[in-house]
Amino acid sequence: MSDAREPPVRIACATVLDPSWSALVRREPAAAEQCVALVDQDGARGVVLAASPSALRAGVRRGQRAHRARSIAGSLTIRVEDPHARASAREALCDAALSLSPTIELDADRVFLDARGVRGRFETEEGFAAALARACEKVGQPSRVAIARGRLTAAALSCAALDVVVPEGGERAALAALSLAQLGLDPKLVRSLDSLGVHSASALARIEPALLAARLGEHAARAVRLARGEDRTPLIAMARSERFEERCSFEWEIIESEPLLFLCKRLFDNAMARLACRSLSSRHARVSFALREGGAHERAIAVGAPTRDVAVWLRLLRASLDAAPPPDAVVGARVEFDPCAPRAVQLGLFDPPGPAPERWSLALARIEAMVGADRVGMPCAPATHAPGEVRLAPFDPAHAQRAIDRAVPARFALALHVFRPARPARVRYEHGAIQAIVSEYASGRVARCAGPYRRAGQWWSEPFAQDSWDVALEDQTLLRVAYDGRTGEWSLEGRYE
Amino acid sequence: MATDAARIDLARRALEEATRAAGLARKPAERVERTVPTGIDSLDQSLGGGFARGALYALSGEPGSGRASLALEWLLRATERAREPVAFIDGADALDAEGVPEALRERLLWVRARSAFEALSCAEHVIDAGGFAMVCLYLVHAKVTRGEHERPIGAGHWTRIVQRAEASQCVALAVTDLDDPRGPGSLTRATLHARRGVAQWDRGSVLDGVEVELSLSRNRRGSLVTHAEHGARRSHSAVALRVA
Numbered sequence: 001m002s003d004a005r006e007p008p009v010r011i012a013c014a015t016v017l018d019p020s021w022s023a024l025v026r027r028e029p030a031a032a033e034q035c036v037a038l039v040d041q042d043g044a045r046g047v048v049l050a051a052s053p054s055a056l057r058a059g060v061r062r063g064q065r066a067h068r069a070r071s072i073a074g075s076l077t078i079r080v081e082d083p084h085a086r087a088s089a090r091e092a093l094c095d096a097a098l099s100l101s102p103t104i105e106l107d108a109d110r111v112f113l114d115a116r117g118v119r120g121r122f123e124t125e126e127g128f129a130a131a132l133a134r135a136c137e138k139v140g141q142p143s144r145v146a147i148a149r150g151r152l153t154a155a156a157l158s159c160a161a162l163d164v165v166v167p168e169g170g171e172r173a174a175l176a177a178l179s180l181a182q183l184g185l186d187p188k189l190v191r192s193l194d195s196l197g198v199h200s201a202s203a204l205a206r207i208e209p210a211l212l213a214a215r216l217g218e219h220a221a222r223a224v225r226l227a228r229g230e231d232r233t234p235l236i237a238m239a240r241s242e243r244f245e246e247r248c249s250f251e252w253e254i255i256e257s258e259p260l261l262f263l264c265k266r267l268f269d270n271a272m273a274r275l276a277c278r279s280l281s282s283r284h285a286r287v288s289f290a291l292r293e294g295g296a297h298e299r300a301i302a303v304g305a306p307t308r309d310v311a312v313w314l315r316l317l318r319a320s321l322d323a324a325p326p327p328d329a330v331v332g333a334r335v336e337f338d339p340c341a342p343r344a345v346q347l348g349l350f351d352p353p354g355p356a357p358e359r360w361s362l363a364l365a366r367i368e369a370m371v372g373a374d375r376v377g378m379p380c381a382p383a384t385h386a387p388g389e390v391r392l393a394p395f396d397p398a399h400a401q402r403a404i405d406r407a408v409p410a411r412f413a414l415a416l417h418v419f420r421p422a423r424p425a426r427v428r429y430e431h432g433a434i435q436a437i438v439s440e441y442a443s444g445r446v447a448r449c450a451g452p453y454r455r456a457g458q459w460w461s462e463p464f465a466q467d468s469w470d471v472a473l474e475d476q477t478l479l480r481v482a483y484d485g486r487t488g489e490w491s492l493e494g495r496y497e
Numbered sequence: 498m499a500t501d502a503a504r505i506d507l508a509r510r511a512l513e514e515a516t517r518a519a520g521l522a523r524k525p526a527e528r529v530e531r532t533v534p535t536g537i538d539s540l541d542q543s544l545g546g547g548f549a550r551g552a553l554y555a556l557s558g559e560p561g562s563g564r565a566s567l568a569l570e571w572l573l574r575a576t577e578r579a580r581e582p583v584a585f586i587d588g589a590d591a592l593d594a595e596g597v598p599e600a601l602r603e604r605l606l607w608v609r610a611r612s613a614f615e616a617l618s619c620a621e622h623v624i625d626a627g628g629f630a631m632v633c634l635y636l637v638h639a640k641v642t643r644g645e646h647e648r649p650i651g652a653g654h655w656t657r658i659v660q661r662a663e664a665s666q667c668v669a670l671a672v673t674d675l676d677d678p679r680g681p682g683s684l685t686r687a688t689l690h691a692r693r694g695v696a697q698w699d700r701g702s703v704l705d706g707v708e709v710e711l712s713l714s715r716n717r718r719g720s721l722v723t724h725a726e727h728g729a730r731r732s733h734s735a736v737a738l739r740v741a
Contacts, residue, residue, distance in 0.1 A: 361624035403603035
């Protein structure tokens with residue numbers, strides 16, 4: 001028994017007006033202004049799926065062969081439908097729906113939403129429908145919206161080019177004007193009903209379901225119930241997708257980074273619009289380029305703090321491409337973002353600002369492109385005592401700020417200017433101490449010497465055994481001298497500076 | 498009658514209390530200092546309170562004159578005073594990570610450049626990013642080759658560093674060899690010279706530090722340029738300084 005306080009079932013349906021064309025315009029907005037036709041396959045035998053307004057004015061029609069369309073409109077540009085772009089467009093439609101309702105169902109190029117209780121936020125269901133239409137428009141999927149008691153009723157009304165909100169009990173009247181095809185019935189059933197002289201939803205609603213079921217089957221009875229507005233098909237909620245992927249195939253090969261960035265910008269724009277719909281942001285992205293000879297070239301991009309600023313992402317991608325361009329011509333691209341909560345900014349009025357994460361990420365990317373990623377970071381104590389070991393941890397401004405807030409007693413040590421690699425030297429070693437040094441860098445008699453400081457290890461892989469001395473020459477030059485116990489060679493490890 | 502500074506201070510405290518009461522304050526608010534003290538009183542007096550933010554300084558000296566030690570000490574003082582991270586752009590790839598004070602390690606960005614040109618470009622990017630209290634450009638024994646040929650460091654590089662430091666209000670410190678013609682020259686706010694003193698040995702057996710004579714050879718404050726000697730201090734630091 002249902003709870004008396006539970007609001008009645010209301011289902012909203014947003015149907016994309018022209019899915020193929022919307023997917024193309026979403027990827028290539030300039031196509032809407034040009035004389036363009038979208039075909040299902042490459043070559044002269046391709047069939048026109050959709051066309052731009054100027055192409056339609058020139059006489060191009062859906063269902064025409066590509067060669068025929070070209071002969072009609074001489075300046076026509078042919079674009080081949082990209083299944084990847086279509087899939088991304090569907091995901092964008094889901095994101096638009098999720099921005100308004102947590103319970104949605106995607107069915108091909110339409111999305112259903114649970115529209116119960118929307119009056120609390122939108123005052124009227126019309127307001128909710130308008131908000132849904134705006135959200136779909138924002139992600140490049142202009143749609144018609146209908147709200148009704150049943151799922152199929154809402155779908156039929158939104159397909160029939162009507163933005164409509166049907167009140168409880170008014171479904172039959174709303175559907176009466178629709179044709180059988182607009183009801184979304186199976187074409188075979190529509191033909192059968194046509195042969196029986198039933199051409200509209202109102203005529204279908206007048207037939208007794210049991211009689212029609214006896215002749216045409218149970219699905220005909222369901223069609224009658226739909227025409228009467230008695231559809232009670234429930235909405236089957238789908239799992240919320242946390243994948244923000246945009247991909248497209250290029251119609252030509254791209255070698256240089258500038259056009260590649262231009263095309264990637266659209267993917268970034270679309271992905272960011274989807275993230276914005278869900279009130280999410282991102283710190284990490286993976287960009288993959290499909291190569292001409294097959295295979296893919298992947299790279300990861302990270303920003304210091306979550307951002308939806310496309311310019312920041314593009315600058316990082318540019319730095320990444322400058323550092324390591326794709327090894328071959330690119331024929332497709334895919335970007336995938338890991339969603340996360342947007343950055344909550346609460347800075348103190350008198351606090352120092354610290355490096356802005358976006359600007360810092362860009363600076364870091366440029367520096368890494370110049371010197372290499374392994375040569376930038378925070379100095380860390382190496383995990384081994386092996387000579388010449390250097391370890392750097394990634395530098396994070398937020399981490400540095402936390403370290404500044406911690407009080408650590410300051411202890412200074414004399415800094416060593418390390419020679420990388422160590423400079424070879426000749427040493428006179430007598431009576432357990434270094435007496436004199438001759439090297440390209442510094443030579444002289446030793447005035448004072450401390451050591452040896454011994455270190456040895458890694459006998460299981462790359463063994464080392466080294467003795468070091470701190471040495472002061474007579475001219476007060478302070479050096480660190482090393483003796484390699486395995487090779488018997490002396491070297492200057494560095495100079496105290 | 499309260500002065501303007503006192504009034505501002507009162508207002509600041511009132512605002513702090515209000516934000517803390519509203520649960521908005523992250524930590525006690527602090528002023529952004531306009532100078533970073535060197536820790537050497539007489540030098541700070543001559544520089545007008547320390548290194549001015551937004552200016553370029555040069556530290557040069559003979560080999561082994563404690564320049565790297567001084568630079569690291571000043572970086573640590575800068576990060577503690579300004580409460581911002583600092584950077585060491587190593588044009589010679591010569592920094593010993595083990596010798597970096599522990600208090601500085603997690604606050605320090607270290608860039609291991611392969612040449613002076615790389616270091617200069619990296620310094621530009623780091624300063625441009627903003628938010629660093631001090632950026633030290635260590636060019637001692639740095640290679641000045643670009644490609645296969647040795648090239649001079651043009652004044653344009655240093656001009657860009659000065660402009661960027663001014664824009665991001667960061668102290669830029671260039672550590673160079675003695676009288677290096679490739680240094681920043683007259684673009685600096687002040688030029689310091691370090692001279693090697695005697696080494697100090699702890700209990701006669703362990704190297705503990707080195708005495709350094711530090712002199713201020715050029716100091717520009719406003720339009721006035723002075724050439725004067727300046728003093729020093731003796732501290733617990735590994736680098737002990739004495740009057741030049």
